[in-house]
Amino acid sequence: MNISRSEQRVLHVLAQGGFIRHQRCDNGRISHIECFTRDGHLLTDCTLEVFARLHRKRLIESRASSPYRVWRRGREAVRSQTDNR
Template sequence: MNISRYEQRVLHVLAQGGFIRHRHDERGRIADVLCFTRDGHVLSDCTLGIFRKLRRKRLIESRESSPYRISELGRRSVRSQPDNR
């Protein structure tokens, strides 16, 4: 699967125990996302566009309206080390 550097970075944070909180607009669509590391810091690389790509590829999932976390497919797709380019 072809995963960009930013998607890889977000997946790496999620694999280490991070999560993505989302907010809905008045139409019920996801309007804003914040990616938190396991230490509680916000990852600025996680934009709404990156979130949508990860969700479309089924690399992240939300169960019972909880925050988004990495899926099993996402765990298998993430590299063991993030790109340091």
């Protein structure tokens, strides 16, 4: 699957235990998102455009209005990266 560098970055954070919080506007569409790492840091690379592409490709999902997390298909699509800790 063809995944851009910014999508890859977000998927990597989500695969390590991060999540995406979303806010909806009055018409029900998602208007604002924030991507958090498992340590609670905010990831600035995750924009609404990147979020929409990941959601359209069904690599992330939300169950019962909870924050978005990586789905099994997303874990398979992410390339391994070294963790620079």
